[in-house]
Amino acid sequence: MAVYAIGDVHGCLPELKALLKAVRFHPGRDRLWFVGDIFNRGPDSLGTIRFVRDLGERAVTLLGNHEVRALGGLSGRPDRGFARQMAFFNDAPDLPELYAWLRTLPLIHHDPELGASMVHAGFYPGWSREQAQARADDLQRIFRDDARIGSFFATFPTTFPESEPNQDDESARLHFALAVLTRLRICHPDGRVVWSIPGESGGTAFRLAADSPYRPWYRLLDWPEDDTTRIIYGHWAVAGLTQYGRFSGLDSGCVYGGRLTAMRLDHPDHPITQVACPGYVSPE
Numbered sequence: 001m002a003v004y005a006i007g008d009v010h011g012c013l014p015e016l017k018a019l020l021k022a023v024r025f026h027p028g029r030d031r032l033w034f035v036g037d038i039f040n041r042g043p044d045s046l047g048t049i050r051f052v053r054d055l056g057e058r059a060v061t062l063l064g065n066h067e068v069r070a071l072g073g074l075s076g077r078p079d080r081g082f083a084r085q086m087a088f089f090n091d092a093p094d095l096p097e098l099y100a101w102l103r104t105l106p107l108i109h110h111d112p113e114l115g116a117s118m119v120h121a122g123f124y125p126g127w128s129r130e131q132a133q134a135r136a137d138d139l140q141r142i143f144r145d146d147a148r149i150g151s152f153f154a155t156f157p158t159t160f161p162e163s164e165p166n167q168d169d170e171s172a173r174l175h176f177a178l179a180v181l182t183r184l185r186i187c188h189p190d191g192r193v194v195w196s197i198p199g200e201s202g203g204t205a206f207r208l209a210a211d212s213p214y215r216p217w218y219r220l221l222d223w224p225e226d227d228t229t230r231i232i233y234g235h236w237a238v239a240g241l242t243q244y245g246r247f248s249g250l251d252s253g254c255v256y257g258g259r260l261t262a263m264r265l266d267h268p269d270h271p272i273t274q275v276a277c278p279g280y281v282s283p284e
């Protein structure tokens with residue numbers, strides 16, 4: 001059995017199929033880990049969601065910020081981005097099934113046997129592994145609960161604090177946690193989150209200069225009990241394929257004309273596999 005982690009697909013179904021062919025993915029034997037953001041921006045979002053969903057137990061798929069935006073929109077709080085970018089959902093006769101599937105997806109996947117963990121964007125440096133997992137579990141319970149998902153997104157803010165809100169504001173804590181797990185890229189050296197840099201456009205930006213006062217989140221994470229666990233993340237297309245110690249950033253900008261990346265997890269020395277993409281959209 002081979003296990004492959006795959007970077008942000010963003011609706012690039014032809015490239016995903018080419019990548020699976022390149023690694024000789026065997027559906028009866030192998031497993032896939034998707035780092036999130038499987039749809040939006042690329043040429044076949046609905047096809048990609050259905051393809052990945054139909055892999056069933058052969059794939060683990062995380063919620064990325066695009067899946068989260070879809071959950072907000074489909075649960076009754078379409079923001080501008082949802083209305084502008086995700087009209088394809090209106091054309092889906094199987095929308096109820098797709099929405100139901102999206103609501104089951106986790107925010108963190110950890111496999112102790114394989115010695116690997118995956119998150120879409122990153123972990124807040126102030127959390128232990130257990131604290132990160134507890135918040136992800138709380139969020140997943142909300143998304144699966146018909147009575148709670150609507151109000152969670154109805155009160156979802158557009159800006160977030162630099163540090164985790166204190167314990168008596170449960171809703172603010174979970175909003176912050178969701179933003180961190182699906183959007184984090186950089187922090188102040190003391191671990192406070194930097195959500196935007198003045199003068200930079202945000203979104204896909206954050207190409208950190210060598211003399212930047214900020215740090216990528218993974219350079220601040222100190223989980224000594226897990227120093228052998230590899231951590232797989234996506235979301236940072238501008239940084240491209242990144243290897244920093246035990247951290248692997250797999251968003252290599254497929255939909256922007258970069259590549260789609262597969263990393264074999266059960267054989268750490270196995271070379272990375274990539275397929276090129278023609279570039280369906282320009283970075284924002």
Ligand SMILES: [Mn+2]
Nearest residue numbers: 037064065235
């Ligand atoms: Mn993302």
